[in-house]
Amino acid sequence: MPPVMINQDKGYSFGNEPISVNKTGEWRFLTPKKIKKLSPCSQGCLLDGEIPDWMEAVKKEEWAEAWNIMKRNNPFPALTGYVCFHPCSENCNRGQLDQELDIQAVEKKIGLWRLNNYKHETEPCSFKGRVAVVGSGPAGLSCAFYLTEAGYEVTVYEKSDLIGGMLALGIPEYRLPRKVLEQELQLLKNKGIIFITNSALGSDYSLADLYSKYDQVFVATGAWVARKALIPGEENKGVWNALELLSAYNRSKIPDLKNPVVVVGGGNAAVDSARSALRLPGVNQVSLVYRRGRIEMPADQSEVEAAEKEGVELIFNATPRKIETDQNQLSEIIFDYSKTNLNGLIIDCNKSFKKECKTVIMAVGQNADLSVLGLLDEAKTFIAGGDMISGPATVADAIRAGRIAAETIKSFLEGLPGPLDDPKEEVPILFEELNLAARLNMQPLKKQVDPVSEAGRCLGCGTCNSCGICYLFCPDLAVDNVGGRYEFNLDYCKGCGICVKECPARALVMEGGSE
């Protein structure tokens, strides 16, 4: 390089060589590094979702990217977008600033984007092995999805004529539109998953039959056997069990319920059947009776509030004693006062009351029917999951069980170590830890209607969401903008640590070298 350069346009010019030949990165003894810490929403998520990551993709309207991140933990964002109880939002740090993010709305949007954009695609697959999945509920579908992604041929057996298990028969249409479920199932069929309906384990085939045809079996038949309250009059005409009612309702076979209706139970099945009953012709008086207090209800509180808003009468601390019949028709149900204390449920028979009713819906829990498995010692190792193992739980829990089952089956068949049951980090990033001062001019902003703007409110706790603060405050310009994402240029980074200190999301650390 000549010390004096002749520039034809400007005359003589001297010293305009970039100083970038100085690799000032050599000065550095501490190096900034991008890391990922647990965010409160991910901690709350039943599916361990990487929520801040797909929020960032949605913010940039990179829907395909958002779906790719989403499917690592949740293959059915449309379904969970409708039915999940979003414990993620309850934890959201932004709630302490203005209002928590509506994470579910963004999730639903990703799910609907996928349903609309993957519709006609049949993905080619080469099969590594054959796996049978028994039960087409959320656990079975999720397991089938992940195994197909991993290159297995999956056949799903379903006892009923409808695919979807609880999704199709248990969850009423007002919570999950049938069209969404149908589209989701169509995508799974496009993927090459074979569905065999009207085929029940135990009666039509046994586990041993499956082992003769398949390399591995996943059993997720769910919990469909209604528990009994064991009270007189429970077998009378006019007493329904919740699942019976919900299946009938979901098959559009309108059950003949007589007004007034009393629902016994405090779980989601109870609330769903109360809300469904209220939607039936001729029913305008529905009471939901639960033996403990309101906060002890296992049902999701938002569902309970919705039921209350729709006009369901809620009665707490009452245990049914007897269902009375008058002239072949239910007349009333007698309740005793009950409450929980440290020893369990205390029932006070002296404080009882009668409630007039012509229909009673019992929703006091469901059990799994383990008899379908047959004699276990005849079968080889099989994997089971979902409600069948955990007892009645949420759709998200079942999807997670399916995912873990798929990982386990894959490692079984490929001789790999199984998925580790690594416990989540205990403490997520707290609101106080975030450096909001660095988010310049950040104004409190309430919930947005548009999911993309809503995603833009995400603070990205513990995850880099490309806010650019590290770039903005780097005195050495040692942060490169690579297609909207920021990478350190260690040739020039002097290791001052401003980026780490100023990172609003706390997604950077200094490492290497001790002081």
Place this chain on the structure above:
Amino acid sequence: MKIEEMNRENEMIYSGHSACPGCGAALAVRFLTKTLGPNLAIALTASCWSIIAGVPPLTALKCPILHCPFPSAGSVGSGLRRGLNAKGMLDTTVVVLAGDGGTFDIGLQALSGAAQRNEDYIFVCYDNEAYMNTGMQTSSATPFGARTNTAPYPLFKEGQKKDIVQIMAAHSIPYAATATVAFPEDMENKFKFAKELKGFRFIHILSPCPPGWGTESSDTIELSRLAVSSGAFPLFEVKYGMEWRMTTPLEDKRTPLGDYLGIQRRFKDIDSERLKILQEEVNYEWELLQDKVRRSEILK
């Protein structure tokens, strides 16, 4: 600032310059050149930036730099402006870049002369509150109570910091303002506003200096933010020496000065009496400033 625009190509500064890690002045000039560039000529007086700018044939900036002697910043800027005008380069922005020594002490007479003649350029003082380049000697920009290499333990700087913006405002120049690195948007707005004006414009930038102030290099932005929130370095602008206006929304409560001083080793063993004097000085200056702002509003 849009995320797509934030990349190396849009900057006027090269990586690899020789500023210390965490240098506030490097950051300040990065914001300055990005806002005022690319059609920009800089007259640079002796200061840290004389070193940061690089030894020829290397340069840290994508615009021409004219190095000049310590006391001459104001005059060299005037000459550069008139020279460019004579060549017909009227749309080139001229910036004089000086440290606090070249502005508050050694360069004051040339600065005052240029301001009085209302020369048409932007004078930018990046203030790191001492002669940092030559080894941290006291300047008249050093705050009361700070320890420097010419006021070592048990001494400390006596007398308060010179109020340079008030001096400049007294020249009734079209625009004078303060800015600091923790508020790049505010700084950008001030440069943009100044660029559109004619005549002498003065911008005073507080740029924390990790080795000189005895702070962690990562604390630069935090210090700059604390200086503003404690009221030690209020952000404001003055038009024609009359219209005083605060440019940050006023917080009801200023943070205690102790938070700002506590993380600086130059104030390490400041006693409560000196801290009290400093706090009172800050409070007094703050009230004075608010008074001017209020009076300007009435004049409007």
